[in-house]
Amino acid sequence: MTAAGRWTPLFVLAGRHGVLIVFVLLVAVMFVSKSTFGTYQNLVNVLQQNSVIGIIACGMTFAIILGGFDLSVGSVTALASVVGATLMIDIGTFGIPAGILGAVVSCLIVGATNGWLIAYLGVNPFVATLGTMTVVRGLLYVATNASPRFGVPYSFTNVGLGYLLGVPIPAILFLLVALLLGFVLHRTRFGHYVYAVGGNALASAEMGIDAARVRFAVYVLVSACASVSGIILIGQTASATPQAALGYELTAIAAVIVGGASLGGGRGRMAGTIVGVFLLGVVANGLNLFGVSPFWQPVATGLILIAAVAFDGYSKRGGFASV
Amino acid sequence: MTNDSPIVHDPLLRVVAIKKNFGAVVALEDVALQIPRGEITGLVGDNGAGKSTLIKIISGVLTPDSGMIEFEGKAANFASPAEARVQGIETVYQDLALVWNLPVWANVYLGRELTYGPKFMHILDKPAMHSTTNNMLKRFVRAVPPVGESVEFLSGGQRQVVAIARAGAWGSKLILMDEPTAALGIAETKAVEDVIFGLKQQGLTILVISHNLDQIFRITDGIWVLRRGGVIGYRQTARTRPEEIVSMITGAATLSRTSS
16 A cells, blocks of 8 residues: 555545645644633633624525625624614613614515525626625715614623523524534525535536526525624624624635535535534634734635635646646 | 438427517427437537527427327427426427535435425425435446535536436436537546436437537437427438538538438
8 A cells, every 4th residue: 555545535525625634733722822712701702702793694605605795794794783782772661672673674575685686687796795895885985974873772682692591592503503504504405506506506506596596585595694694793793883793704615624624616515614603713712812913814814715615626636736 | 221210209298380580580380290219319410590599498498389299109399308307208408407505315305305394384304305316326426426415516517417317216217318418528528428328218208409529429319300400310320420411401412312
């Protein structure tokens, strides 16, 4: 048996679970090298800080497997925060349910707009969601005069900062969204069609799948996830913040890609996205614990993204040479 | 009467006086032909003769400007491929209509997935689809490609075999194929032709477009020739020669037809 032959199973393993292995090693190194990392308070922090982006990434996983992506999620998250918080502040009784309802409905309208543009008018996902991203953010600045408003009922901060059995509520919401959407993606016909349309839209249509309907539904789903994140942000800031969630779209896309999904469509898994989210989250946390300036965090995220994609290409082609 | 017999008794499909224009271009002009039940019928003609347009009309992709299609003795102008499929007409597309990142079983069941649970959820029954695919394909294929493998890891011939066997697997009666072996090597072409014979043995009727006359003579029972949107004639394969078909395709046939 040659050396290469002996190592092949390891390469296969690394290729299939590369991100997971890197993540486990990273966590192990952090545990050993920094005693504060393993404390309950720090782990809770990591969960708390990554749940908002994690929920968005769960939705983004669908869009990326479909062969597209959604740049408007950051703006939509801010939309949910502004609409929801404003209603909670201005309506006395029943302000909280009205705020939640308003946040979800306003986000679904943006999601339906994205879906309609992309699925039925054939607009490129980059152009369509760049457009709604800019329009929604602009409207938020116009409506709020670009300044936050405070006064959300104190009880609602539980949603952002509260705990259930020692676990942050946002993390529990993230877990629920991830389980639900993981089930939808991997076990239902709809999820199966997301893979089919993302892999070959023409073939799917020829075999009788309504590809436009699948696309439309996915973009609505992504916005629905963003609305949940926006509602959590209300709970964390107790305010309507038009600048909220700036740049979240790119962090979410990075997490999904690091998790093994392919921008070409047809590939990716929900579990991979979760690992991707926490890999980026633990790196950010580690930099913080070691006293590195937070300005370095985007640098780390970008480098991890490039490394993950390069490694993915390497393990598929068996070499770095271009084909 | 020679071997020219345009009247087929009890045909599976009859095309009656079909006309189709694309703007000022006449694609099909008064096309009438019959497809015999249980046979492999070839459809030949030069580029632009209207072969693909005719196949697309039969499969419901295009609607004719006038004329009608009769399938199993009933008028059947299909508004969509889905309607044609329900009636038992399957098309093997030139692009094969396979999703490469999905395994063979998922491609065979594409658009017809087995599900269970509440209707709005449509939970996939993956084990059932995975375990039944092999038997579905074995009816037509001697060497069934591994059903759990992604289509991207199959050879070109294996992909073609999957696409064709899928068309036969769904209780269909008529299978339309547009150039099924255009991009394949010799061994792969042979494998695909074996699958086509397998379909015929199971009692299916096949209409195949091919530019390869050797192949047409190897696999068909009868041949329809089109030229410039019109039907030139029908020949039983056993009673004609490639030279005659070529002359019909190119136009030299008008002479031989009037003389016979």
